Amino acid sequence: MRLVICHLYPDIMNLYGDRGNVIALDRRARWHGLEPVVVPVSLGDAPDFEKFDLIFMGGGQDREQGLITADLLQAKGPGIKAAVEAGVPLLAICGAYQLLGHYYRTFAGEVLPGLGLFDVRTEAGPTRIIGDVLAESKLSGESRTLVGFENHSGRTFLGPGAVPLGRVLVGGGNNGRDGTEGAVYRNALGTYLHGSLLPKNPWLADYLLGRAVERRRGGVRLARLDDALEDMAHRAAAPGAARRRGGGGGLLGFF
Template identity: 50%
Template sequence: MELNICHLYPDILNLYGDRGNIITMNRRLEDRGIRVNIEECSIGQPLDIDRHDIFFIGGGQDFEQEVLLRDLAAGKGRDIRSAVEDEKVFLAICGGYQMLGQYYKTWDGSQLDFIGAINIHTIGAKERMIGNYMFRTTPESSGSVVVGFENHSGKTYLGEDVAPLGMVLKGYGNNGEDQTEGARYKNVFATYSHGSLLPKNPVLCDFILQTALIRKYDSAEPLAPLDDALENNAHCYMEQRLQKG
């Protein structure tokens, strides 16, 4: 078995070590004897959606998002929408999460229209939502507790056909109002969680990888267990800190 991973805009969207998610997926697959091919795709480069099984989009600030709009409008936006509807697996973090949505309206009224791959929109606020946080994913997304770091001023709201990735236990999540965090649509996993997300959340990582394997091979054996002592220690340390408040 093998999986092909596409890292979208790695030179532009890589806040707070988001590239660590690519490293983690690669390592957890290779440790199980599953071949991994990782390719990068940035501005001006063609995107082959048929070749790839997993697409990763990291986080960026408002400026970086504006820089990408022309490239997305030139064809990548259409390609990404097609890949989402074809149930390819996406992991999108913060700014990458927002870009998959309909639009971002800044607090002073300016609007950035994004690609509309998922039915969400984001409204900017003057105050940032920042800090370590945790949430529990829905049963459809592993049902695990996730710890991470959020730093965003945008408040994201989900459309009727989009489910939350999870519900906030500590922190702000999508908007600090409805206790939702992230989005799940088809095989899109979107979240505000930097940190990076996957190294200290191995249960969610394996769930995403298993989702990609099942989509590609119709059925797949459960992933063999790994020695996750270090990962679990990092996870538990932060979970305990957050629980103590």
């Protein structure tokens, strides 16, 4: 089965190795016996989004987000929304997650509109939230952990129409206050986790692939892959799993 992965703005939106998510989806789809095809979609393109099996969009710095906002909202917005309503799985990281919410309010009070796919809004924060994240998610029906690295100044708050992707165990998550991380709407996921996310959370990669296959073929279960290395990376990335960063404090801290 062909599996067509749409990579939105690969030339502009790629921060902290977000393209690793597409690499992971592509390789794992192949290992599951599928025939993945990655289609880059960027400024000026207007494809039929419902023809895609999966949509991915990575994060960007402020400048890059500014470059794509008009194109995303006007040329692509309705198509992406229709595809998500039709059940196409989507993964949006960090800046992409913010852009798919209602708006981003800058420190100066300017409101930058988003697509409104997720019922979330983002407010600029006074400091950046940076560090390793460990979260718990029941997305797949059972409780699983997610690990990643976050680096954002925006604080995202969920509206009544949004369900969090997970609960933060260590780290800041959506806003550093309410313990939520990310958002889910139908098969669309938004999250702050870089890392790259999917290579060291293979269960989430397979969840997205599973949803994509199910949409085309109905109740098919993907086989389990040998994820020994991925699981090892998952454990190594989990904050608090192995405290190796101490030392050197004490006396030095005085000065």
